[in-house]
Amino acid sequence: MEQLIEDLTRGNVTEVKVVLASVVLALAVYQLVLAGVAYGWLRLPFLEAATASWTHRASGDAIVVLTILVATACIAFYGFEEGGAHAVFGCALLGTIALKIVAVRAGGRLSRLLPLLGVSVLALFGLTWLTSAGDFLGAG
Amino acid sequence: MRRPPQAVQVLGSVLVALVIAAIAIAVVTAHFGPTSSAKLEAREDALKQREDLIEEREKAREDRLEESR
Numbered sequence: 001m002e003q004l005i006e007d008l009t010r011g012n013v014t015e016v017k018v019v020l021a022s023v024v025l026a027l028a029v030y031q032l033v034l035a036g037v038a039y040g041w042l043r044l045p046f047l048e049a050a051t052a053s054w055t056h057r058a059s060g061d062a063i064v065v066l067t068i069l070v071a072t073a074c075i076a077f078y079g080f081e082e083g084g085a086h087a088v089f090g091c092a093l094l095g096t097i098a099l100k101i102v103a104v105r106a107g108g109r110l111s112r113l114l115p116l117l118g119v120s121v122l123a124l125f126g127l128t129w130l131t132s133a134g135d136f137l138g139a140g
Numbered sequence: 141m142r143r144p145p146q147a148v149q150v151l152g153s154v155l156v157a158l159v160i161a162a163i164a165i166a167v168v169t170a171h172f173g174p175t176s177s178a179k180l181e182a183r184e185d186a187l188k189q190r191e192d193l194i195e196e197r198e199k200a201r202e203d204r205l206e207e208s209r
Contacts, residue, residue: 019168026164030157047149055153062157137171 001076013077017070018133024066025133027059028125034059035118057104064097074132086131093124 009016036042037052044052071094080087100117103110143149 015172019165022168023161023164026160027157030160034153046144047153048143048146051146051149051153054150055157058154059157133168137168 005073005077009073013073014136017073018136020066020070021129021133024063024070025125025129027063028122031056031059031063031118032122035115039115064101067093067097084131086128089124089128089131093121093128096120096124 005013033042034052034056037044037047038049038056040049071090074090096117100114100121103113103117144152
């Protein structure tokens with residue numbers, strides 16, 4: 001697995017991980033705006049709540065795929081041993097994303113938790129990025 | 141203001157997501173600077189040349205000292 005990741009990234013594992021994680025973080029911030037429109041907290045004259053909700057879901061699916069790719073590369077290549085805070089935030093992030101997906105699928109009373117779970121996911125994305133990519137780019 | 145048709149809204153909001161992704165990629169890769177193997181090799185060569193030069197000067201100094209004795 002380690003060799004496969006090294007080959008796929010042509011030896012630039014960290015750089016590829018940093019780029020993908022930064023894309024995910026930027027899209028996660030956009031997700032917050034879309035969620036705001038979908039819930040009616042933010043009113044934009046050119047975007048309906050239903051459309052914002054659809055894009056939020058589509059963009060969220062892309063974010064989940066990218067996050068799984070980054071997490072797989074991270075765990076398979078670097079492991080947990082030297083992860084420290086990054087590993088803790090990363091695991092909490094994956095767990096919260098899983099919970100959010102369950103809440104979306106289950107609906108009902110669980111869907112009331114979605115705003116809280118969404119904000120938690122964004123915060124964890126930020127913390128996970130800061131303790132790895134941000135650190136690498138000199139922002140952490 | 142009248143809202144544009146739903147298809148346009150969907151297309152627009154997805155395009156915004158793509159633009160955000162593209163900007164993130166551009167900003168982060170620009171931060172890395174030159175990472176091509178050719179440029180990294182050139183940097184290593186320059187460092188090696190500098191080390192060789194220092195070594196040569198050291199050797200020449202030692203030779204001069206020996207000759208003067």
